[in-house]
Amino acid sequence: xxxxxxxxxxxxxxxxxxxxxxxxxxxxxxxxxxxxxxxxxxxxxxxxxxxxxxxxxxxxxxxxxxxxxxxxxxxxxxxxxxxxxxxxxxxxxxxxxxxxxxxxxxxxxxxxxxxxxxxxxxxxxxxxxxxxxxxxxxxxxxxxxxxxxxxxxxxxxxxxxxxxxxxxxxxxxxxxxxxxxxxxxxxxxxxxxxxxxxxxxxxxxxxxxxxxxxxxxxxxxxxxxxxxxxxxxxxxxxxxxxxxxxxxxxxxxxxxxx
Amino acid sequence: xxxxxxxxxxxxxxxxxxxxxxxxxxxxxxxxxxxxxxxxxxxxxxxxxxxxxxxxxxxxxxxxxxxxxxxxxxxxxxxxxxxxxxxxxxxxxxxxxxxxxxxxxxxxxxxxxxxxxxxxxxxxxxxxxxxxxxxxxxxxxxxxxxxxxxxxxxxxxxxxxxxxxxxxxxxxxxxxxxxxxxxxxxxxxxxxxxxxxxxxxxxxxxxxxxxxxxxxxxxxxxxxxxxxxxxxxxxxxxxxxxxxxxxxxxxxxxxxxxxxxxxxxxxxxxxxxxxxxxxxxxxxxxxxxxxxxxxxxxxxxxxxxxxxxxxxxxxxxxxxxxxxxxxxxxxxxxxxxxxxxxxxxxxxxxxxxxxxxxxxxxxxxxxxxxxxxxxxxxxxxxxxxxxxxxxxxxxxxxxxxxxx
Numbered sequence: 001x002x003x004x005x006x007x008x009x010x011x012x013x014x015x016x017x018x019x020x021x022x023x024x025x026x027x028x029x030x031x032x033x034x035x036x037x038x039x040x041x042x043x044x045x046x047x048x049x050x051x052x053x054x055x056x057x058x059x060x061x062x063x064x065x066x067x068x069x070x071x072x073x074x075x076x077x078x079x080x081x082x083x084x085x086x087x088x089x090x091x092x093x094x095x096x097x098x099x100x101x102x103x104x105x106x107x108x109x110x111x112x113x114x115x116x117x118x119x120x121x122x123x124x125x126x127x128x129x130x131x132x133x134x135x136x137x138x139x140x141x142x143x144x145x146x147x148x149x150x151x152x153x154x155x156x157x158x159x160x161x162x163x164x165x166x167x168x169x170x171x172x173x174x175x176x177x178x179x180x181x182x183x184x185x186x187x188x189x190x191x192x193x194x195x196x197x198x199x200x201x202x203x204x205x206x207x208x209x210x211x212x213x214x215x216x217x218x219x220x221x222x223x224x225x226x227x228x229x230x231x232x233x234x235x236x237x238x239x240x241x242x243x244x245x246x247x248x249x250x251x252x253x254x255x256x257x258x
Numbered sequence: 259x260x261x262x263x264x265x266x267x268x269x270x271x272x273x274x275x276x277x278x279x280x281x282x283x284x285x286x287x288x289x290x291x292x293x294x295x296x297x298x299x300x301x302x303x304x305x306x307x308x309x310x311x312x313x314x315x316x317x318x319x320x321x322x323x324x325x326x327x328x329x330x331x332x333x334x335x336x337x338x339x340x341x342x343x344x345x346x347x348x349x350x351x352x353x354x355x356x357x358x359x360x361x362x363x364x365x366x367x368x369x370x371x372x373x374x375x376x377x378x379x380x381x382x383x384x385x386x387x388x389x390x391x392x393x394x395x396x397x398x399x400x401x402x403x404x405x406x407x408x409x410x411x412x413x414x415x416x417x418x419x420x421x422x423x424x425x426x427x428x429x430x431x432x433x434x435x436x437x438x439x440x441x442x443x444x445x446x447x448x449x450x451x452x453x454x455x456x457x458x459x460x461x462x463x464x465x466x467x468x469x470x471x472x473x474x475x476x477x478x479x480x481x482x483x484x485x486x487x488x489x490x491x492x493x494x495x496x497x498x499x500x501x502x503x504x505x506x507x508x509x510x511x512x513x514x515x516x517x518x519x520x521x522x523x524x525x526x527x528x529x530x531x532x533x534x535x536x537x538x539x540x541x542x543x544x545x546x547x548x549x550x551x552x553x554x555x556x557x558x559x560x561x562x563x564x565x566x567x568x569x570x571x572x573x574x575x576x577x578x579x580x581x582x583x584x585x586x587x588x589x590x591x592x593x594x595x596x597x598x599x600x601x602x603x604x605x606x607x608x609x610x611x612x613x614x615x616x617x618x619x620x621x622x623x624x625x626x627x628x629x630x631x632x633x634x635x636x637x638x639x640x641x642x643x644x645x646x647x648x649x650x651x652x653x654x655x656x657x658x659x660x661x662x
Contacts, residue, residue: 055427055558056544058439059282065426078556102280103543107557129280129543156287156446165283176284 002148003095004123004171007046008207008228017224019256020209021045022099022233023240025084026053026076027067034087036240036248041094043249044256048088049126049231052081052100059101059128063234067241078104082120089121097148097171099126105138114141124148124171132164139168150174153199153208155191162198172207173199175227177214189213196227217255265510265586271460274583276576279459280543285439288446293461295365300468305361312357313472316390317347320476323484324640328607329620333627336634339489341477341505343641344612350642351473351501352383352454358469360387363450370394370449374438376403376431376497377568377615378410379642380454385419387452395419398437400430403567410646428561431497431571435545455498456575459546463575470504477637478508489637491516491626495618496589497533497569499578501641506587516588516630519578520622522564523591533562535574536582536589549576565594565650566614568642596621598654601644613642614650 001009011018021040027033041048053068053076060068085096098117105113105125117125124147130138132151142149148171153162155176166173177192192210199208210223211231223230232255239251271277279289299305313319321342330338343351363371371393375381381397388395397414401423404411414421427433435458442451456463456470481488492509494502496519509515524532532538539550542557552560552572564570581587597614600621605611612620616639623638630636644651652658 056432056436058436059443069426072558103553103559104557106543107553107555129282129546131279131281131283131286134278134280152283154282154284154287157283158287161283161286 002123002146002171004047004097004148005207007095008172011046012228017221017257018046018209018229019044019220020047020049020211020229020231021236021252022049022051022231023236024051024053024064024067024071025081026071026074027237028070029074030076030080030084033071034084035245037088038091039245039249040236040252041088041092043252045094045252047229048094048096049099049233050081050085050096052078052098052104054101054104057101061234063237067237078108082116085117085122086120095123096121097124097126097150098122099128102127102130110137111141114145114147118145118147124150126150126174128152132168142170152176153195155189155195157195157198159198159201163202166199166202166206169206172209172228174231175199175208175210176212177210192223193226217257220255221257266507268577270464273463273577273580276541276547276549276579277460277463278548279546280548281459281546282443284443285446285459288442289459289461291366292362292450295362296461296465299362299365308361309358317353317357318345319472320480321345323477323480324610326604326608329604330627332603333624333636335632336627336630336636338623338627338636338638339485340638340640341473343473343501343639344610344616344643348379348383348386349645350379350383350613351470351504351639352380353386354472354504355454355466355469355500356380356383356387356452359450359452360391360393363393363452364391366450368448368450370396370445371452372396372398372438372441372449373452373454374398374431374434375454376400376434376570377566377613378403378407378414378646379568379613381419381421382410382413382417384452384454385414385417388419389417396441397421398424398434398441400424400428400434402429403431403434406650407567407646408649430561431567432559432573439545455500456503456577457498457545457547457549457573463547463577466500467503467507467577470500471507473501473504473639474506474508477505481637485635487635488512488515490630490634491518491636493518493520493619493623493626493636494639495519495569495615495641496521496536496574496578497571497615498573499575501639503575503577505637505639506581510586517581517586518622518626519587519589520592520618521589522566522569522597522618523593524563524565526593527591531563532591533564533569533571534591535562535572536578537591539572541579544573547576549579550574550582565654566597566618568613568615569618590622592618592621598651600624601651602655610640611644612640613644614647616641
């Protein structure tokens with residue numbers, strides 16, 4: 001079982017909520033993003049989702065897009081992702097999933113990217129613009145290297161598509177809570193529950209975490225009442241932008257209820 | 259899917275290794291719905307009749323052929339014949355695709371369309387169709403383009419559309435597509451993304467091509483009827499590639515007809531300020547499809563450059579990538595300066611002011627004429643008229659007071 005899956009299993013048996021925290025690699029600079037990610041892991045994030053800055057991030061809202069644009073402007077290069085994973089992994093035991101749009105992986109080489117990720121201590125990939133239909137090579141390589149692969153399930157996904165996503169995802173299934181792009185919203189969509197139900201119908205043993213639209217501790221708790229974890233992104237980026245490490249730690253502690 | 263061996267029977271999602279669907283899962287249901295609606299419409303005589311009637315009574319099809327004898331004296335005596343898509347309602351080929359997709363929008367029961375636009379021609383065509391069919395219309399346009407194509411912004415707004423200037427990234431067509439995709443992910447239930455070129459995820463490359471294939475079907479028949487022969491060569495400009503594939507498609511299996519696409523070489527192929535994707539890009543994934551694209555070593559999209567907003571795009575439709583790789587079509591670059599010279603030359607020799615986009619094809623045809631010799635007949639897709647480009651042209655040629 002993967003380390004990500006182990007965390008879900010252990011939290012499920014102890015009745016503990018799970019918080020998955022996103023932060024952009026290289027934001028605002030390479031060194032500062034290491035400190036930010038370590039602080040998040042030390043303050044209660046259970047699984048780290050490290051985002052690769054990309055020129056055309058169609059699934060990200062404004063807060064994250066501005067952060068990743070800054071990271072690129074400050075000179076972030078793709079090969080640094082592995083060094084970043086490695087530096088964080090040496091300081092905390094939190095499993096690290098890399099969230100990346102597909103073209104950077106394609107250009108680096110799917111196999112080479114996976115091998116370098118494995119060597120750096122990364123747990124796997126979350127791929128927002130790679131659907132299972134187009135993922136044959138990644139399925140093979142991740143199987144061979146025993147890396148997690150997290151695919152998305154959405155409110156509009158037919159049950160048959162959810163079934164396939166549940167079947168091939170490793171670590172967990174990323175349930176998109178609203179149809180919209182990332183960015184904290186006041187209310188969680190009832191659609192999140194529907195997506196989680198579809199995943200449960202397909203295989204009740206598969207872990208499912210809800211992301212996109214979660215901004216408060218109450219929402220994290222609510223999501224954990226029917227799903228296996230809550231994924232939070234924009235709030236951490238905004239916290240860091242507003243008040244640096246101090247504010248980032250405070251928000252992480254608040255959201256993780258620790 | 260099916261491939262009978264004829265190039266023109268090629269369907270999506272793949273053209274060789276190009277195409278596919280590299281999109282967020284959130285869009286798959288909408289793409290499936292679009293594909294099934296389109297497949298049903300393809301075999302529905304009612305749909306075809308409705309579209310043909312719109313072409314005849316609204317767009318003004320068939321568009322005519324015009325032989326440009328004074329212009330072609332500059333091409334070594336080769337004959338040059340223009341397919342006059344500039345005479346279509348709204349001033350370019352874009353209306354062909356827009357009317358087709360607007361009819362599909364109605365069939366899907368959706369009430370809102372969104373569109374991206376570079377030069378503004380697709381935005382204007384979309385706003386036009388929205389007005390005609392009573393649909394809400396939002397057009398995303400890079401902030402840079404809203405300035406260089408201000409006249410088209412006014413046209414869209416007059417037609418009742420909302421134009422949203424895009425201020426992310428390079429603030430041009432690529433970023434307008436990103437914003438349109440974001441809107442679609444959020445509002446997919448009631449919204450159709452009326453994509454304006456042959457790029458994007460399946461079924462867009464195939465469907466948009468089919469809606470524009472009327473250009474080549476008409477032109478092929480007109481060549482045979484009016485000139486008694488097929489052309490020696492075809493010439494069209496290529497940004498995303500919709501007008502080009504529209505002309506090329508009917509001729510793909512005519513092995514004697516040479517096919518040339520002309521990309522924007524911007525400030526020159528020896529600079530890094532161009533939009534010559536097929537010449538200088540390499541395969542990658544952008545905006546939902548695998549195709550040639552301009553990108554750096556890390557797979558980050560590189561900003562393109564062209565004096566023509568409509569060609570200023572770092573990607574290209576997957577079918578063009580395939581046609582390039584199998585050697586059926588050839589893609590070359592035309593610089594800003596060459597295109598502008600051709601724009602002025604056609605204006606002064608024939609009394610036809612072409613769009614800057616189409617001027618790339620004209621400049622390409624001048625070179626082809628010298629290459630192929632006086633016996634050659636070159637059919638050029640004059641994809642749009644130049645009214646929208648008057649400010650750019652006036653500045654370029656110094657026709658306005660410098661303090662204006």
